[in-house]
Amino acid sequence: MLEIKDLTVEVEGKEIINDLTLNIERGEVHVLFGPNGCGKTTLLMTILGLPNYKVRKGGITFKGVNIIDLPTNERVKLGMGMSFQHPPEIRGVKLGDMVNIAQGRKEEKIDEDVIELAKRLNISDDFLNRDVNRGFSGGEVKRSEILQLLAQSPDFIMFDEPDSGVDVENIELIGRILSELLDRNKMPSKRKKAGLIITHSGSIMRYIKADRAHVMLEGRIACSGMPNEITKNVMENGFEKCVELCSEKEGTE
Amino acid sequence: MMRKELLERARRAKTKKAALGEDIAIENFVTGEEHEPLNSLNEIPDEYKQNLLDSGIEPSEKDRSGSFLQRDCSVVFSTVKYPGLELMSTTEAFKKHDWLKDYLWKAIPVDMDKYTADVELDQTHGYFIRSEAGKKVTMPVQSCLFITSDKIGQKVHNIVIAEENSELHIITGCSVSHAVNSALHLGVSEFYVKRGAKITFTMIHNWSPGMEVRPRSAVIIEDDGVFISNYILMTPLKSLQMYPTAYCVGKNARATFQSIVYAPGDTKIDFGSRAVLQGEGSKAEIISRAIATDSAKIVARSDVIGEGANAKGHIECRGLMLSDSAEVDSIPELKAKLKDLDLSHEAAVGKIAEEEIQYLMARGLSEEEATSVIIRGFLNVDITGLPEALARETKKMFDMSLEKVM
Numbered sequence: 320m321l322e323i324k325d326l327t328v329e330v331e332g333k334e335i336i337n338d339l340t341l342n343i344e345r346g347e348v349h350v351l352f353g354p355n356g357c358g359k360t361t362l363l364m365t366i367l368g369l370p371n372y373k374v375r376k377g378g379i380t381f382k383g384v385n386i387i388d389l390p391t392n393e394r395v396k397l398g399m400g401m402s403f404q405h406p407p408e409i410r411g412v413k414l415g416d417m418v419n420i421a422q423g424r425k426e427e428k429i430d431e432d433v434i435e436l437a438k439r440l441n442i443s444d445d446f447l448n449r450d451v452n453r454g455f456s457g458g459e460v461k462r463s464e465i466l467q468l469l470a471q472s473p474d475f476i477m478f479d480e481p482d483s484g485v486d487v488e489n490i491e492l493i494g495r496i497l498s499e500l501l502d503r504n505k506m507p508s509k510r511k512k513a514g515l516i517i518t519h520s521g522s523i524m525r526y527i528k529a530d531r532a533h534v535m536l537e538g539r540i541a542c543s544g545m546p547n548e549i550t551k552n553v554m555e556n557g558f559e560k561c562v563e564l565c566s567e568k569e570g571t572e
Numbered sequence: 573m574m575r576k577e578l579l580e581r582a583r584r585a586k587t588k589k590a591a592l593g594e595d596i597a598i599e600n601f602v603t604g605e606e607h608e609p610l611n612s613l614n615e616i617p618d619e620y621k622q623n624l625l626d627s628g629i630e631p632s633e634k635d636r637s638g639s640f641l642q643r644d645c646s647v648v649f650s651t652v653k654y655p656g657l658e659l660m661s662t663t664e665a666f667k668k669h670d671w672l673k674d675y676l677w678k679a680i681p682v683d684m685d686k687y688t689a690d691v692e693l694d695q696t697h698g699y700f701i702r703s704e705a706g707k708k709v710t711m712p713v714q715s716c717l718f719i720t721s722d723k724i725g726q727k728v729h730n731i732v733i734a735e736e737n738s739e740l741h742i743i744t745g746c747s748v749s750h751a752v753n754s755a756l757h758l759g760v761s762e763f764y765v766k767r768g769a770k771i772t773f774t775m776i777h778n779w780s781p782g783m784e785v786r787p788r789s790a791v792i793i794e795d796d797g798v799f800i801s802n803y804i805l806m807t808p809l810k811s812l813q814m815y816p817t818a819y820c821v822g823k824n825a826r827a828t829f830q831s832i833v834y835a836p837g838d839t840k841i842d843f844g845s846r847a848v849l850q851g852e853g854s855k856a857e858i859i860s861r862a863i864a865t866d867s868a869k870i871v872a873r874s875d876v877i878g879e880g881a882n883a884k885g886h887i888e889c890r891g892l893m894l895s896d897s898a899e900v901d902s903i904p905e906l907k908a909k910l911k912d913l914d915l916s917h918e919a920a921v922g923k924i925a926e927e928e929i930q931y932l933m934a935r936g937l938s939e940e941e942a943t944s945v946i947i948r949g950f951l952n953v954d955i956t957g958l959p960e961a962l963a964r965e966t967k968k969m970f971d972m973s974l975e976k977v978m
Contacts, residue, residue, distance in 0.1 A: 391933040411949030421935045
């Protein structure tokens with residue numbers, strides 16, 4: 320579904336991603352670990368096509384379409400979605416309005432189905448009527464982002480740290496709904512959605528089964544493997560050590 | 573004060589320049605021809621109907637307790653459908669009620685500037701609206717001041733009285749026909765909110781680039797009285813200067829001003845609201861949103877003066893710049909004359925944040941659509957204190973005005 324080849328990205332004149340290659344097939348969920356500043360968020364923003372992220376080399380194809388020159392909204396129309404870690408607040412634009420926008424509806428009234436979805440995320444009518452992200456707590460931001468994604472229903476979903484700044488109870492709820500969004504409850508051959516999840520702490524991994532995990536260091540994928548293995552390694556040994564172990568393995572083979 | 577004395581004071585102020593705004597040569601504008609009266613608002617020529625609708629006036633008179641239309645300098649229609657409500661031209665009202673002279677120039681000094689003076693010396697009608705004591709007229713009264721001839725100087729004096737424990741909701745639309753290249757609107761409005769009464773005043777200005785506009789408004793609010801003003805201006809004009817003042821003289825008197833201004837082209841606007849909190853426990857809230865684009869220049873003023881014990885006032889003014897050749901000057905002021913007061917303000921002027929646009933694009937909107945959603949949101953002030961139907965309608969009027977400019 321998503322093919323990234325030899326990608327080099329600059330942000331404000333500084334090279335953040337360097338010769339990165341990554342393939343995500345339909346029905347797959349990948350997890351991306353990495354320390355702060357390694358380029359994880361930059362990768363997601365580049366896939367989404369935000370203007371400050373300049374592709375210097377390489378290519379990205381999505382569903383077979385070369386998307387390098389497409390503006391963000393065109394990429395979204397092709398079926399991409401993103402859950403932001405730090406979304407901006409927009410005065411006078413309510414969460415309910417955002418949900419309608421995500422659904423591509425022009426009406427002011429919120430769809431009954433969406434209200435049902437909101438209930439599952441413990442989102443009340445009052446909350447739908449609040450200015451989006453204004454004064455939202457960490458958990459509220461995540462739930463609001465996920466509600467918008469549920470309304471948008473993209474085929475490929477990127478999550479930027481769905482587990483940061485969220486309490487345990489919320490992580491479980493978020494994990495459960497993400498699993499559903501990503502077809503994780505279906506048999507592998509029936510899975511149509513794909514996802515890329517960034518996590519710093521790895522705590523969301525307890526609730527989502529991923530197909531593949533990667534460790535990113537200094538703008539490139541330094542190590543890839545089975546999620547269980549990588550998660551365990553990262554948790555026990557830290558990022559650098561994990562990468563070291565990965566390459567050792569490579570060396571002995 | 574006797575009429576003679578008022579006239580004398582007005583004469584002396586004939587050349588007195590206003591404290592704010594560009595000076596206008598009033599003598600360049602004329603009274604024009606008289607227009608024939610109408611039997612119903614719907615009789616207004618079709619070419620003008622849209623102008624009325626655009627300023628919130630319903631030509632069918634549906635869901636209105638009364639309607640008033642002044643075309644240029646002639647009152648062409650005035651009718652009232654609700655008991656306990658009075659609506660007529662001020663000229664007629666002065667003939668009918670001898671006591672009305674006690675309300676004349678009581679909220680605004682006749683010699684404030686040359687514009688107030690000129691309205692006294694050369695008045696061309698205006699409306700008189702009054703709700704009788706205890707009468708709650710929840711259905712809105714509509715009044716329209718409409719200019720259809722070039723070079724007209726429309727000089728109205730409006731007086732609005734809500735007697736004790738009564739309620740009055742007014743929609744007023746000021747509009748101009750597209751055929752007018754240049755005209756002047758001088759509007760003096762004096763509001764009297766008696767003990768326990770409530771007035772909501774929703775004003776839509778639907779002007780054109782040749783209009784010069786100088787409203788002069790003041791409100792006197794007695795014990796437990798409430799005054800709520802909602803002002804919407806979305807069309808270009810040549811120049812507008814106004815600084816309505818609410819005097820909360822009574823105990824627990826309350827005033828709210830909400831203004832939404834979108835200034836395109838070469839529009840020059842100097843607008844603001846002032847509240848003088850004299851009564852014990854009186855309260856005021858001034859909220860404004862101003863957008864300047866093209867080469868428009870906006871001065872957004874607000875002023876709360878605390879003089880009464882435990883008075884409370886808050887100012888919230890926000891400006892949004894959409895062009896480098898536009899200008900927004902935000903001037904919030906607070907004056908405290910006692911220690912037991914709670915006065916505060918927040919003011920901000922900025923541009924549309926890139927990341928807000930990107931966020932909306934990530935939900936599927938084009939850059940243009942995203943910008944429009946953000947502007948809409950910026951101007952989206954929750955209108956409070958209006959009966960539900962009127963609040964809905966005001967929202968609709970606002971959406972319609974916005975639709976036209978976006």
